[in-house]
Amino acid sequence: DVKVTQSSRYLVKRTGEKVFLECVQDMDHENMFWYRQDPGLGLRLIYFSYDVKMKEKGDIPEGYSVSREKKERFSLILESASTNQTSMYLCASSFPGWQNTEAFFGQGTRLTVV
Amino acid sequence: QQPVQSPQAVILREGEDAVINCSSSKALYSVHWYRQKHGEAPVFLMILLKGGEQKGHDKISASFNEKKQQSSLYLTASQLSYSGTYFCGQKKAWRGSTLGRLYFGRGTQLTVWP
Numbered sequence: 001d002v003k004v005t006q007s008s009r010y011l012v013k014r015t016g017e018k019v020f021l022e023c024v025q026d027m028d029h030e031n032m033f034w035y036r037q038d039p040g041l042g043l044r045l046i047y048f049s050y051d052v053k054m055k056e057k058g059d060i061p062e063g064y065s066v067s068r069e070k071k072e073r074f075s076l077i078l079e080s081a082s083t084n085q086t087s088m089y090l091c092a093s094s095f096p097g098w099q100n101t102e103a104f105f106g107q108g109t110r111l112t113v114v
Numbered sequence: 115q116q117p118v119q120s121p122q123a124v125i126l127r128e129g130e131d132a133v134i135n136c137s138s139s140k141a142l143y144s145v146h147w148y149r150q151k152h153g154e155a156p157v158f159l160m161i162l163l164k165g166g167e168q169k170g171h172d173k174i175s176a177s178f179n180e181k182k183q184q185s186s187l188y189l190t191a192s193q194l195s196y197s198g199t200y201f202c203g204q205k206k207a208w209r210g211s212t213l214g215r216l217y218f219g220r221g222t223q224l225t226v227w228p
Contacts, residue, residue: 041220042119043203044218092216101144104158
């Protein structure tokens with residue numbers, strides 16, 4: 001059974017803390033994604049990685065950074081958490097290309113910054 | 115970068131039909147459709163590639179008109195299990211390659227009542 005696993009379902013952090021969200025996939029996918037989901041705004045792409053150590057900014061990268069040291073693991077880092085980063089964070093992975101490239105999602109991490 | 119979905123919400127009785135539309139101002143190379151049930155991760159429904167193809171998945175089908183840069187998702191004879199939020203995703207070539215970031219729309223919330 002294919003899996004994308006996010007390390008935490010729920011997190012509560014204080015303003016100014018450095019926050020790490022971890023995502024691991026077991027499908028040998030080259031592509032990995034971090035999305036933020038807010039009511040009425042859909043899924044917004046934060047960062048995209050197409051290979052180990054390779055990353056590209058999405059639509060809303062401000063306040064975030066990422067790390068991909070191993071193919072199966074993609075981390076999202078909030079350098080200094082703020083209350084406007086309270087949200088649901090979804091990780092996904094897929095093969096590259098146009099065909100047979102469905103994305104598999106993790107269960108999400110609901111982050112609350114207080 | 116997000117594709118535009120309409121309508122934002124649909125309420126149906128069991129057995130009724132619905133159409134969800136997705137359009138983009140940028141050239142579409144492929145369109146993905148996903149469904150997310152409350153509290154769960156988005157799940158892949160289908161991919162449509164350039165060429166105006168149409169696909170089906172049970173009583174859910176979709177079309178892709180690359181000239182109009184539009185895709186439509188058709189839900190026929192809706193069942194209670196169809197309730198959820200439907201997202202269209204667009205894959206765009208990146209730096210001339212087929213690696214492709216995946217961008218999603220804001221979603222269409224579908225509610226099916228008995």
